[in-house]
Amino acid sequence: MTDKQRHSWVSxxxxxxxMILNSTYGPGDKLPRDEEFxxxxxxxxxxxxxxxxxxxxxxxxxxxxxGGTTVRxxxxxxxxxxxxxxxxxxxxxxxxxxxxxIRQSVQPTSPAIMANFALPEAxxxxxxxxxxxxxxxxxxxxxxxxxxxxxxEITSVDLTRESANEWLVRNRPYSRCDLRLYxxxxxxxxxxxxxxxxxxALFVMERTxxxxxxxxxxxxxxxxxxxxxxxxx
Amino acid sequence: MTDKQRHSWVSxxxxxxxMILNSTYGPGDKLPRDEEFxxxxxxxxxxxxxxxxxxxxxxxxxxxxxGGTTVRxxxxxxxxxxxxxxxxxxxxxxxxxxxxxIRQSVQPTSPAIMANFALPEAxxxxxxxxxxxxxxxxxxxxxxxxxxxxxxEITSVDLTRESANEWLVRNRPYSRCDLRLYxxxxxxxxxxxxxxxxxxALFVMERTxxxxxxxxxxxxxxxxxxxxxxxxx
DNA sequence: TACATTAATATGTAGCTACATAATAATGTC
DNA sequence: GACATTATTATGTAGCTACATATTAATGTA
Numbered sequence: 001m002t003d004k005q006r007h008s009w010v011s012x013x014x015x016x017x018x019m020i021l022n023s024t025y026g027p028g029d030k031l032p033r034d035e036e037f038x039x040x041x042x043x044x045x046x047x048x049x050x051x052x053x054x055x056x057x058x059x060x061x062x063x064x065x066x067g068g069t070t071v072r073x074x075x076x077x078x079x080x081x082x083x084x085x086x087x088x089x090x091x092x093x094x095x096x097x098x099x100x101x102i103r104q105s106v107q108p109t110s111p112a113i114m115a116n117f118a119l120p121e122a123x124x125x126x127x128x129x130x131x132x133x134x135x136x137x138x139x140x141x142x143x144x145x146x147x148x149x150x151x152x153e154i155t156s157v158d159l160t161r162e163s164a165n166e167w168l169v170r171n172r173p174y175s176r177c178d179l180r181l182y183x184x185x186x187x188x189x190x191x192x193x194x195x196x197x198x199x200x201a202l203f204v205m206e207r208t209x210x211x212x213x214x215x216x217x218x219x220x221x222x223x224x225x226x227x228x229x230x231x232x233x
Numbered sequence: 234m235t236d237k238q239r240h241s242w243v244s245x246x247x248x249x250x251x252m253i254l255n256s257t258y259g260p261g262d263k264l265p266r267d268e269e270f271x272x273x274x275x276x277x278x279x280x281x282x283x284x285x286x287x288x289x290x291x292x293x294x295x296x297x298x299x300g301g302t303t304v305r306x307x308x309x310x311x312x313x314x315x316x317x318x319x320x321x322x323x324x325x326x327x328x329x330x331x332x333x334x335i336r337q338s339v340q341p342t343s344p345a346i347m348a349n350f351a352l353p354e355a356x357x358x359x360x361x362x363x364x365x366x367x368x369x370x371x372x373x374x375x376x377x378x379x380x381x382x383x384x385x386e387i388t389s390v391d392l393t394r395e396s397a398n399e400w401l402v403r404n405r406p407y408s409r410c411d412l413r414l415y416x417x418x419x420x421x422x423x424x425x426x427x428x429x430x431x432x433x434a435l436f437v438m439e440r441t442x443x444x445x446x447x448x449x450x451x452x453x454x455x456x457x458x459x460x461x462x463x464x465x466x
Numbered sequence: 467t468a469c470a471t472t473a474a475t476a477t478g479t480a481g482c483t484a485c486a487t488a489a490t491a492a493t494g495t496c
Numbered sequence: 497g498a499c500a501t502t503a504t505t506a507t508g509t510a511g512c513t514a515c516a517t518a519t520t521a522a523t524g525t526a
Contacts, residue, residue, distance in 0.1 A: 008509075021406045021444075033476060044511045049477075059315075060406065065477045066519040075402050077316035077440070079412045082292075084309045169308050173254045173293060179312045179464040183416030183434040201416040201434035207310065211254075231412040241479075266506060277481045282507075298507045299489040473522070482512080492503070 007043040013051035015041070020060060020071050031061065031069040079231045081179070083205070085166055086142075086221075090134040098133030101160045102193070106148070113145045116178070116208040117215040124148045126155065128164045131193060137224070138194040144219035151216060164217075174209035174216050181205055181229070190222060200225040240276040246284035248274070253293060253304050264294065264302040312464045314412070316438070318399055319375075319454075323367040331366030334393045335426070339381070346378045349411070349441040350448040357381045359388065361397045364426060370457070371427040377452035384449060397450070407442035407449055414438055414462070423455060433458040 016037070019025055032040070034048040041048070052069060055061045059076040063069045090097040109122040125145045132140045144164055146154050157167050186200040196202065202225065208218040249270070252258055265273070267281045274281070285302060288294045292309040296302045323330040342355040358378045365373045377397055379387050390400050419433040429435065435458065441451040 017406065027403060035476085045477095046512080047510060050509090052477090063477065064519075065517065066475055066521095068476060074318055074321050075406070076318075077314075077402075077410060077412075079314045079316065079410060081312045081314060081412075082309050083312065085307055088307050169310075170260055171256075173250060173308070175250075177310055177312060177464070179310075179314075180461055181414060181436070181463075182459075182461040183436040185418075185432060185434040199418060199432045201418040203414070203416040226415075228413055228415040230414075231410070268506085278507095279482080280480060282509095283479090285507090296507065297489075298487065299491095299505055301506060467526105469525090471522100471524075473520105475518100475520080477516100477518085479516070480514085482514105484509100484511085486509070487507085488505100489507100490503105490505080492501100494499105494501075496497105496499085 007041055007047060009047045009050035009054070012037075012041055012043060012047055013054050016051060017055060017060065025071050027071050027073045027075075029071050031071065033068060081229065081231060083179075083207075083229075085169055086132045086140055087163070087166060090132065090139060093134070095134040096136070098136055099163050100131040100133065102129040102131060104128045104159055107145075109145065113218050116206070116218040117147075117210075119215065123215075128159055130159070130163055130165075132163070132165075138196075140221050140223050140227070141190070141193050142219050142221045144217055146217045147215040150211065150214040168217055172211065172216055174211050176210045178208045179205065180207075186225075194222065194224050196225050203227045203229070205229070240274055240280060242280045242283035242287070245270075245274055245276060245280055246287050249284060249288060250293065258304050260304050260306045260308075262304050264304065266301060314462065314464060316412075316440075316462075318402055319365045319373055320396070320399060323365065323372060326367070328367040329369070331369055332396050333364040333366065335362040335364060337361045337392055340378075342378065346451050349439070349451040350380075350443075352448065356448075361392055363392070363396055363398075365396070365398075371429075373454050373456050373460070374423070374426050375452050375454045377450055379450045380448040383444065383447040401450055405444065405449055407444050409443045411441045412438065413440075419458075427455065427457050429458050436460045436462070438462070 025031055034045050034052060037048045038045045052061065052063060056063050059078045060072060061069050062072050087097045105127055106124055107127045109119060109125050113125070114122060125147055128144045128146065130142055131138055132142070142165065146164060146168070148155070151168070151172060154164065154167070182204050183201050184204055186194065186196045186198055186202045188198060190196055190202060191198050194202070203223045205221045206219070207221070209216045258264055267278050267285060270281045271278045285294065285296060289296050292311045293305060294302050295305050320330045338360055339357055340360045342352060342358050346358070347355060358380055361377045361379065363375055364371055365375070375398065379397060379401070381388070384401070384405060387397065387400070415437050416434050417437055419427065419429045419431055419435045421431060423429055423435060424431050427435070436456045438454045439452070440454070442449045
């Protein structure tokens with residue numbers, strides 16, 4: 001009795017995931033070809049393909065041309081982080097956003113920033129240190145380097161009024177973003193800026209972006225004690 | 234001269250992104266319909282659709298049926314975190330993996346864990362405290378709660394030999410995963426287990442997973458001082 | 467046997483059609 | 497004018513065909 005109802009790729013995906021879950025296909029096993037699954041489910045290969053692409057993206061299976069599809073031996077947890085503009089993050093929590101430029105100057109790239117960009121030699125960059133506030137309390141301190149060759153217009157932006165964070169995100173989409181997250185103890189300098197106590201544990205987000213091969217910006221954002229980063233399911 | 238060469242959805246996506254980048258379409262603007270773009274580029278609507286889906290997923294545009302496609306006013310940085318099994322993470326760094334069960338006992342759900350699962354009432358859970366080691370040094374300490382109703386088989390697993398982390402990830406795929414990341418100062422207890430100094434800043438990853446509506450596990454993983462979490466671009 | 471060449475194969479992509487779905491706009495009725 | 501009903505519209509999905517691409521397997525040759 002061939003079922004003639006249409007099958008959504010979501011239901012196909014769930015069926016295949018279920019089979020992997022209940023060990024019909026175990027870790028390392030090769031799955032049937034898309035065409036076979038299509039025949040089995042009574043749907044088109046394109047529908048199976050869509051389902052498979054999703055399973056591959058979520059890290060459950062691996063696909064290789066000619067090699068076929070295999071269940072990953074070492075499943076990974078893949079989570080998508082949503083990092084909004086800081087102002088919006090603050091406002092969404094119902095707080096009043098504040099912004100404060102601390103320092104800005106043109107400098108040659110520091111070794112650490114060169115490493116972030118994987119640059120072989122130093123380039124002129126604008127270094128901007130600024131503080132984001134929530135209800136007048138320090139929220140996130142950012143130490144940002146902006147590549148002047150890639151973003152020359154930044155010099156004509158009044159960074160005392162508009163944060164570089166916001167200007168860049170609105171005016172300079174990027175094609176690649178590297179992220180690094182870690183914790184570090186607050187220094188004396190942190191204490192002063194973030195009004196934290198020395199010895200507080202601070203959450204640090206380092207972000208480096210490119211457009212094509214050209215470096216845009218690299219920054220380290222240090223959050224106030226108690227800050228938490230969530231996934232948006 | 235209509236170009237009859239085939240256009241890949243990647244190149245279409247890049248073209249549209251480029252237009253958004255160079256302000257042909259600004260934040261909040263409505264983009265042309267897929268069909269119009271297709272005519273403009275000389276490709277099929279499905280190709281534009283594929284490109285648009287990618288742009289929507291990366292957070293640059295928003296799509297709504299009938300409403301059309303608009304450039305997001307508040308672009309977000311979307312980054313995908315890859316959280317592998319701890320053993321593999323350690324081995325991939327070239328270190329020798331070690332594992333040590335510290336405690337395990339059946340307990341009613343603690344209020345904090347109930348909140349993570351959004352459970353209205355307590356359920357019997359297996360609480361497992363274990364330490365992952367890299368080259369015999371503490372790497373990550375995990376305090377895990379496993380729902381016995383959803384995963385009854387866990388009671389027959391010898392958790393002194395195999396980590397719950399590994400058993401679950403191999404045997405219990407999840408459909409939903411919530412993640413929370415933050416920093417906290419090390420306590421005296423942490424110092425003992427992680428061999429950290431009191432006052433060290435510790436990186437904490439809290440992870441809660443479900444299969445369908447059923448809770449699987451909720452854990453807090455505390456990493457050794459110096460631990461960093463990366464995105465895999 | 468060793469190595470280069472060729473064939474086979476499973477996934478990946480582009481293009482088309484047809485229809486589904488959600489959200490807005492237009493319309494009708496009281 | 498207020499509200500329910502209906503049409504319109506842009507995206508979303510399913511199915512099909514054809515071809516591209518990467519990789520393995522098979523084959524041929526020295």
